[in-house]
Amino acid sequence: MHSKKMVFIHLFNDRSGSPKVLSQVIKTAVNNNIATEVITSGHGDGFLSDVADVQSRLFYKRSENKLLTLGYYLISQGLLFIQCLKYKKQNVVFYVNTMMPFGAALAGKLLKIPVYYHVHETSIKPNVLKRFLRFVIEKTSTKVVFVSNYLMQAENFAKLSQVVIHNALDTAVEQPYRIKEEAGFTSLMICSLKAYKGVMEFLALARRSEGDKHLNFTLVLNASQSEVDSYFSSIDVPGNVAIYPRQSDMSGFYSRSDLLLNLSQPDGWIETFGLTILEGMSHGLPVIVPPVGGPAELVRSDIEGYLISSYNIEELYRAICRISLDPMKYKRLSGNALSRTRDFSLEVFESKFSTLFNEMQHDT
Template structure:
């Protein structure tokens, strides 16, 4: 069997490296020989997965132009690093559109290249156009995380398939340890786990907390995929309402889901269409209903009024009303909670692994 060279840009605690970690674990459990390349970072979901973990230079800056320069440099370095496999029997598995150096290397070496595409939002537009052009000339197979992404980012004359993200087995095990269905009796906690980006609805989450400040039984928890210093800098001019608890990036979020009653995804529908929403199915596995955007991948997971609600983050007042209703209407809350738990079973890790291995072993 061909060796698999997995490539990712930034190893952190966000969704795309988490999904790739599941792909890698599936491949290793299947006895495949693998190697992993990521940009240098402190830690993330891809850390300590394999002994053959190689690093290449990459650094993010607050200045987007500096970041762009280091990104281009990183991909040049990655390109030359991968040329050592010229006479090897390999497949290159590129996670997200960004590591274009891997796609170019595969094209030059005439090796099979698989792309796992999670995103549709990339800025500037010229960068996205460039990355798509690399995919067009280099890729052999393309995996999309949802039908929505496939529809938006489809490529002609390429083998393409949709493999939905899955609830990791450790989430299922932890979710089954306690009775989460009845937890709304001890106050009502609203959770959001998100990147530290304005288009992810961070400001709207704070606005919701402010609107519901007088409701003492409703609290808010915000977990951000960022270091404390980044968070402090972003919120330097903010005054937080007293009903918000704020946390930096976490490697383990079980307890956050266990203590929450409702999950919000507030991505702005005109700036960042969610392609899937891994936190949505993770929360639902804990019996947590959700409020998510009415466009993109979340609409393939959540049915209006069944597992939660589909509401634009621009409708802050409407979301606030739903939160108040669920905090008081135990019957409605329990109905949504049970439905959410049941729906999460459709995103089974065994199904995900079977489809991934079928792809890798073809």
Template sequence: MKKIICIHLLNDYSGSPLVLSQSIKGLIDNGHDVDVYTNKNSEGFLTNIPGANYFYFNYSWGKSKVQTLLYFVFSQLFLFIRLLKYRNKDVVIYVNTILPFGAALAGKFMNKKVVYHIHETSIKPALFKSFLFKVVQFTASNLIYVSAYLRNNESIEGIKSHTVYNALSEDFVSKAVIAIDQKVVTKNVLMLCSLKKYKGVDVYIQLARLLPSYSFTLVLNSKITEINEYLKDSVLSPNLIIHSAQKDVHSFFKEADLVLNLSLTDEWIETFGMTVLEAMSYGIPVIVPPVGGIAELVTDEFNGLKIDSKNVELISNQIDRMFTNKSFYNYLSFNARKRASDFTNENFIKRIIGVIQSN
């Protein structure tokens, strides 16, 4: 059975390493030998996966854009050279996100099958994005897109492409089922995201101020020092609690009654939305942007609402509507859980293995 070489640039607790970790576990469970290449000195969803063989390279965010770019270039040079050791072996190169282009180029040079798992579209500057997608076009044998939106907007002619929606692990679902049976609505709002303005962090803080009678929790995928620096000039209301990066988010979903995604669509398009899917598995209604792959998870007024995050007043009014109209809330909650059941880990793994083993 082919050895699978999985490459991811930055291991953390965000969506793309989470999805790759599920792929790796599924591949190992189905008898594949898996080598994982990711950055060292970083903890995330790719850390200590049982049965995986680990190889590390240097990469991290620098203090400036130039420094980060240098780290990135050297990491790709390292990957290209290091992966050449597989030239006489029967392997598949599995590149997670379009960033690790060095691994893809090595795969092409060795005439190996290169599978890209594409998660992103909002990459800046445009020249950098163009370069990365040209490498994809030159090297890829197969493309896996996380949503129909992404496949339609970033399609590459002549390469076999597949839409494989992300899924929830069986362990996650089982914990959610237990929590639902104990659920009591206490009007808590939750958002989990990266510490970026385009993720709607400032909008969320504003909503907390507008709705002082409700509790707001914000979980940011960053260190507390970085959060403090970002928020040093912000006015925070007493009903808002902020947490740094978390390995286990179940405790937050247990307490949440509504989950928001407030990404600013003129700067960042969500191509899927794992936190939204996780919320729905808990029977939690969601409010999401009206465009992108994330919008494919939600039917408006059925399992959640689609509202542009610039319309803060409307979002505020709809939060109030959900929490004051019990029958409407319960209707959304029931349908959210039902919709989440469409995204099974079994089907996800079957699709991933099918792409990897295809000719």
């Protein structure tokens, strides 16, 4: 029997978490000798450029205007639906990344093509859109892959076959223990330039720490330099904070830092997994994360770091002081963070996906 080709669909090809994870899924399919095609936006420097055998483009535009963005999105899905009809007599499987590309799922249903969904997110606005997307998944999907147990519980599709496959690190785990070269203690945060990611809380924490000369703060934002400049133009940034725009390689930032923060607001944005948390841990960084969602599956309190709400600036400050001034505690947290990442290795991820692909090939 000839193996089914896999057609992967993702809206926006950028350097964020969900296309990164999809690129790892595609590489695993390639390693399993499965023919692959990816349909995504034409942005050139995203994680999905050049990973599959065939690269197809879909129309996708965004705008500052929310209504216009929604309009563009609906048009893109109509065009995607039409684009997917060309697979009519072909032996393929549709693999839809995130809840958003519903056009492909509807085409799959019409053509009786198996549709697999890889769900990364739970926060989709407006709520009516979220309900519609869930309805499409319920009606079209063969199986749903979730990135965390938290997300599977939050989004549970009771009538469908579902599985949790945690995201994985794509890099080998670093040397066991980090030797600090310079005095000072740097807390790093990497996030999108969105208020709900805790950008203002990060500045408040830095401001609270200004009396402690050894504490420094580095913020790396998934945004261009001009977006960063305009966002902070009227904001008073404390002197102990360095802010950087989007980076193509983060490894230098991880190795120059001592602690990784995730300050997503627990009521505004619940992290469903937190790949940057895992990346930081693989460089031996202890982490402070919100006490809800996916990060709470990665981090155990006082083992790999701490679970503290971003609204609790005083508790965050005390935790940073404690870690930065106690070398023995730091060494223990750092070692634990590193060993924890072995549970999320690429080998574990690839073997779970190989099993899924094998099952998919026998799915009629």
